[in-house]
Amino acid sequence: MSYRRALLTRWSVRDRLAVLVVAVTAAFLVGTVLVLLAVSGQATAMAAEHGADAAVVLTNDVPADAPADAAVFPLTEARVAGERHTVVGVPAANPLGLDPPDGVAGPLAGGPLTLAGPDATLTRASAERAVDDPFPDGWLVTDAATARDLGADRALVVRGADSAVPPRGAPLVGALAFFLAGTAGVLETLGVVCAGVAVLVGVVAFSVTRMTVRERRSTLVALRATGASARRIRLLVAARAGLLTLAGAVLGYALGVIAPNAAATAAVRLGLPVGLPITVDARAAALVGALLLALVCVGALAGALAARPVVRGAPLDDDTDAASDARGWPGGPALLPARAVVPTTATLTVFVAFVLVVAALGGVLGSLGATGGAGGVVTEPGAVHPVDSHVPVAYADELRRSGVAASPEILLFLAHDGRAFPARGVDFDAYRAVSDADLVAGRAPAASDEAVVGADLARTLGVAPGDSLALGGSTVSAVATVDIVGIYDAPGAADDHLLVSLPLARHLEGVPDGAANVVRYGGARAANGTIAVLGASAPERVARGEPVTLRVRLRNVGDAAATRTISASFDGARETRTVALDAGERRVVSVDLAATAAGTHTARIAGATRRVRVVAPGTLTLAPLPERGPPNASLGVTVGTVAGERVDGARVAVGPRPNGTSATNVTGADGETRVRLPATPGRYELRVVAGERSATRTVRVVDGAARAPGVRLTVPDRVSVFGAPRATLRVTNPWRTPLERAALVEGPGVERTTTVALDPGAERTVTAALARRPPGSYDVTARVGNATARARYRVTGDARLANALAASGRDAGGVGTGGILARAFGNLGLVLATLLGLGVLMTVGSVVATFADAVQARRRDLGVHRALGAAPRWVVRTVLADAARIALPATVAGVVLAWLALRALSWAGLLTAFGVRVAPSVPLWTVVPVAAGTFALALVGAGAVAVRDARRDPSQLFGGDR
Incomplete structure (x- = not known):
């Protein structure tokens, strides 16, 4: 085996552990990239439908000529009847596709309007506002020439947007641009995190490579003495460090993809919602590949620096750092080299900065769109x-x-x-x-x-x-425009x-x-429970002997199950109910009380009062009838009772006629009959008699009157400010011909139109939900053809719900206060916690590498002590004591340097996520835990090395491959 191959591929156990440390570091980096890209991608997808194809810029003058791809909307202030209004002029051609109004459109209706501007006073006709114009309701919209003549001194320049995030101005729909620009900020913040991770990789690679160089110094010196150049030696050592880092990066890639998904899978099995899709697409693969390549380069560079002791000077020069034997500062380490404080400080600084950035970034992502606060x-x-x-x-x-x-x-x-x-x-x-x-x-x-x-x-x-x-x-x-005040x-x-x-x-x-x-x-x-009263209702009229049904709508606004006792009373009768509701549950509770005495009585339920009229069971009622009809028309009449029964044998008469008689018909078993209206126009009384009971209505006979349906509109007499009232329109067709009419219900927050088609004698009910309104009286109008019905109801304040909400005890966040990203992605904090765990592991690994290098530099001293009888426990205690002396100033310096660096980056705008400056703060109550955790990590790293070396044979501490 050649010396080149041996140096590059002969890895010790320590080298393999270094690969694992680099792998954890790379896994953290990969996992962070994938999570943040998933957050950004999901946010962008959520806002994709809210993009804009135009942008607006506010200028402090009115350009005489519009740019080729833009339109100028002059702006000015004008007074109309003493009130100030913003006036905007619409040019003939514009990207918004708006037509200039023929006059002045806006909230002022009526005849001609006189506008007093800075330069002129002009009178223009009142025009109708375009439905789709994008200007605030309070603005007056006119043509561009009129706005210029009034004295426009600024303008809105609107141009088509070539990008979803226009580089200048504001997009007309900003949600998509917000999330896209926010993504860019997140990636910039990611770049800062990556720089810190590169420091850790450099520390690991430098420490491990320097130990290798120290152990093989004699071999490397011999190579130089026999002709190997310093450059070749440096390249070989750098290549070795690069290979170690490459192996760690490849393994870290796999771990970084697996860990967040494994956390999400475990969370789902534990019942925690996690909806963030973490995948590797082309964009993520390119970014991750570039970052891992950068880590390999950092590792190779660190290896080249570690080779300096054997490549500088003459081949046989002794480059032992004698100065490293000094303690470095009063109270400094007694055995370990004081220089270890530098890589330790760098490692702990990165860790503290990482914790602060992740905490701040998680807070931004988790609180985006949130509504938290005390209460x-x-x-x-x-x-x-x-x-x-x-x-x-x-x-x-x-x-x-x-x-x-x-x-x-x-x-x-x-x-x-x-x-x-x-x-x-x-x-x-x-x-x-x-x-x-x-x-x-x-x-x-x-x-x-x-x-x-x-x-x-x-x-x-x-x-x-x-x-x-x-x-x-x-x-x-x-x-819109705003003035910053x-x-x-x-x-x-x-x-x-x-x-x-x-x-x-x-x-x-x-x-x-x-x-x-x-x-x-x-x-x-407040003292009340968390079950609030949303509204109460009672019938306006009931038959004597029938039950009066009182209803109350309840909601538990608290975070836990609660109970409340509901009391109801009517005309001397009382009843109580105990209601148990889960957190957030709604329920309608009904209580039936007997109506025993005729007259108008007060019903009470859950503190709300309603007036109920008790009448005889046989009191006659009539189905809705039109107010007027044509002469000689046949009109259908349905007679019933308040108890809901149809009346048989009731006599129905319309009159008197001019000869003093009335047209009389009798109802059948279904309570229905028909009468013919008089031939002579006028006002007539329609009278129904059944035994001693009677009912009357007034009907007008009008020449040429259209046949209108009968309409009856009902709304609650009173509702709570927290209730949503409902209007009920009952429509009948009393004529012999079919009717088809447009039915319109208008009221607070509603304008519902529907077509009603009725066969002769048919009936239909139309309902409309009215908007919640502040306390006061409100009118509701219904129109069916030319028939009109009106009703009024009153909204009353109800402090009970306010007290219940205040008593609910919801802390910061409360109902629905989670950020838009956290709510959309589920338990985002769990995934971030996984990344935090990887960050802890990579910090421990870096500290272990640092202290392993420091201990190895004193291995001969440790060997001497062990050979002279020092126990392994002494080695551990001595190394831990020195580690504490190194870690204490390194921890303090790390906290201070991390805070200063991140504050500086935040101030420079380099730490921004979705428009929010990631401004890491270290409150006093968090300084001690962060510092203690950092100090503990350093001791754990040093302890791992001390225990390993204390168990070794003394002879092995004097040299050899470790």
Whole structure:
């Protein structure tokens, strides 16, 4: 075997262990790459439908000529009837495909509008707003010439986007750009992690190779003395280190692919949700290959440096480092070389930096779109993520009435000039009440087009109070501008947000009026349980002797099962029920109480009151009838009772006729009959008599009147602010001819239109869910053809739910507060914990290699002590004592250097993930655990080497292949 082959391929046990250490290091790197690429790829896929083909830039002047691929929308301010409005001019040709309005379109309806601008006062006709224009509802939209004449001093320049992440301006739909730009930031952060890993690989390769060089020094010196050049020796040693690193990199690749998937599989078997697909595609393979090649190069370079003691100077020169015998500093190591503190510090610095970056990066990925904070959050039940949630802002009003700070918020994902950043729609005073945000410059926003920016994001975007930004929509196509009026400081990712007004956020996200994605509330606690009353109902009228059914809708807003006692009473009758609900469960509880006395009585259930009218069982009721009809038309009448029975033999009359008589018919067993309307137009009374019971209606006879259906609209008399009322429209066809009409139900948050086709005598019911609204009175209107029905209901405040929410004890996070990535991918923390475990292993391996080199440098001294009678226990104790003396300053230096390096990189913007600066912080309560863990790793590494060498025969410590 030639000396070249022997030097390259003859590996000792120590070399194989070094391969394993490099493999663990490479596995960590591969696993990190795959996890972060999977996170980024999944996030991009989630937002793929929210890309934009145009971008908008806000300019401080109005360009006379638009660029070839863009359009200029002049902007100005104008007053209409004393109120300030933003006016935007639409050019004739533009990428948005908008037609300039013939006049002024916007929230001001009516006749001509007089606009007082900076340069001129103009009068223009009022035009209808285009349905698909992307401008805020409060803006006035006109043609470009009018906006210029008014005195436009700035403009929106809109151009087609060649990239999903426009390098300049804001995309009209920003979600996809947000995640793509965020991916780039994650990969930049990954580059910093890789640099640290390369340091560890270099430490391992250098330490192992230097031990090999030290052991084979005589052979290498002989080779040089017999003609081998220093360059050849250096190349051979570097190649040996490169082969060791290559073997470790190949093994590490396999481990890095297997470990995260194995963790995910184990989690699934344990019942933990993990939905992150970790695969090696072409992009991942190219990136991983490049990184592993870089590691091999680092290993080879470290080997070349380790060969310096035998290639510098003359071949037979003694290059023993006598200075290494010194302790180096007072209280330093007594046996081990003091120089070991340098690689130990490098290794521990990398480990601490790795822990801080992984913790910060995991926090960013896990909290992206989260709504955490002290207290809890209200979201829409069943929403996959708070972005999908729509809850009434009234929730916050009720919480505040109960003394709990609350903030309605809308989540936005935006991009500007190629940078991703998160934003929120908030009421800033309410936001400050539930967070630690503190205004440090400027003032709080006072208008819907004003915003404040977090201190970190202000540095990222390069903005300050007095600047203006053009914004695109988040998941809908939209355009808006905001004036930055203040800078705030807040902990964590909150410092990287742009806070805009709720109305503007609704425009950018498409959230309905009166709603928000979430309502965050403070950490107050109330005495009530966590089962809240969402609403109560009772019939408006019942027959005497029939049960009165009282219903209450309950929800357990807590994180654990709870019970609540429900009390119900009516006209002296009482009943209680104890209800047990699991966490998050909803249930409707019904209580039947007897109605024994006629009259109007108060029903009470769970603290809510309703008025119920008790009538005789035989009280007559009539099916819905139209208000008018044509002369001589045949009108069908259905007679029943409040008990739900049809009335047989009831006499139905319409009159009196001009001769003083009435047309009278009698109902059959089905309670139905027909009467003919008078031939003479006028107002007539339709009277129904059954024994001593009677009922009346008024009907108008009108020449040429169309046959309209009978309609009856019912809504609850009162609902809780947390309830969603339902309108019920009952439509009947009392005529002999079929009817087909459009039925429209209009009310808070609903405008439902449906076609109703009815055969003669048929009936149909149409329902519509109304939106939640703050306390107050609201009108609902139904139109079926030319028939109209109206109803009014009242929304009442209910502090019980506010108290229950405050008592639920939800900590930071609360309902639905997990980040959008964490919620979409399942238990992301488990996969990150796996990577953290690999990081611990690679650090231990690097420390072992460092101390193995240090112990080997003193192997002859150890051999002398062992030969003179020193026990193995003395060797272990001595090495551990020196390791502690080395590890203590290395740990302190590692924590300080890691923190300083990462803070500097973060300040330079090199550590950014999805628009959030990864700013590693080391709170005082975490310094001790991190430092103790790092110190323990160093002792474990040194202890492993000490135990191994203490067991060796003293003769083996004087030389030989180890």
